[in-house]
Amino acid sequence: MRTFGTITTWKDPQGFGFITPQGGGESVFVHVNAFNERSRRPAKGDVITFDLTTDGRDRTRAANVEFFSARQTPRVPSGVVRLAMIFVTLFSAVLVFLAITGAVPVMVPLTYAIASVATFAVYARDKEAARVNGWRIKESKLHGLSLLGGWPGALMGQTALRHKIRKPAFVVVFWLTVVMNCLGLAAVAWLSGMLWPTTG
Numbered sequence: 001m002r003t004f005g006t007i008t009t010w011k012d013p014q015g016f017g018f019i020t021p022q023g024g025g026e027s028v029f030v031h032v033n034a035f036n037e038r039s040r041r042p043a044k045g046d047v048i049t050f051d052l053t054t055d056g057r058d059r060t061r062a063a064n065v066e067f068f069s070a071r072q073t074p075r076v077p078s079g080v081v082r083l084a085m086i087f088v089t090l091f092s093a094v095l096v097f098l099a100i101t102g103a104v105p106v107m108v109p110l111t112y113a114i115a116s117v118a119t120f121a122v123y124a125r126d127k128e129a130a131r132v133n134g135w136r137i138k139e140s141k142l143h144g145l146s147l148l149g150g151w152p153g154a155l156m157g158q159t160a161l162r163h164k165i166r167k168p169a170f171v172v173v174f175w176l177t178v179v180m181n182c183l184g185l186a187a188v189a190w191l192s193g194m195l196w197p198t199t200g
Contacts, residue, residue: 004068007046013136017042019050019062028052030062037067041130043166084159088116088152103189112149119150123157123164130163139170146177 003021005028010017015032030050035042042048050062095109122145126137142164146154154174157163164170 002049003052004047004049005062007042007044007048010042010044010046012041012043017044019048026060028060028062030065034061034063035065035067039131040067081159084155088155091152098189103192104185108185108188112152115145115148115150116153116156118153119145120153120157123154123161127157127161127163139164139173143173143177146174147181149181151178151181 005019005021007017007030008020008027017030018027019030020027028050030042032042034050047068048062048065049068050065053061053063055061092109092112095104095112098104099106099109119142122137122142126142128134129136142154151174155178158165158171158174164174
């Protein structure tokens with residue numbers, strides 16, 4: 001007999017969580033490998049159906065799990081993707097302008113470009129790992145890449161690949177890395193004495 005329930009706890013890095021049955025009762029353990037559909041990751045709040053079974057230690061767990069609600073990775077509106085592209089393009093134009101005027105070394109925009117391409121590739125790899133239940137990349141590493149100048153690529157990875165957009169805490173930290181990186185860039189330009197020359 002199939003049982004309805006809701007995932008009330010989910011630890012994505014470890015690949016397991018707990019289900020609260022619809023009729024109440026004790027929470028039921030569920031592992032990611034128990035899901036029949038592997039094209040998306042489970043998440044807290046998902047409504048599912050499952051079979052109750054026991055493991056070798058006679059502990060209750062879920063098996064043959066199916067998503068009941070058609071939860072999918074939310075589609076990013078095309079307008080949001082365009083805004084992200086415009087933002088990245090404008091930032092790139094500013095970098096080129098700063099390099100041309102001598103406000104920052106020429107290596108700065110080149111470094112941003114390399115870091116962004118690398119970061120986008122890392123996002124793509126992590127997205128694929130999430131799809132196939134593979135080895136995930138730590139969020140701290142993703143944020144570190146953004147802080148080091150790869151945030152334009154990270155922004156495109158989030159919007160174009162629809163990756164990490166369901167995690168508000170991740171998005172908040174990401175934008176903090178953007179602000180910190182831009183402040184660092186402004187400091188470099190200021191110290192060069194070109195963007196805001198001192199009088200003397």
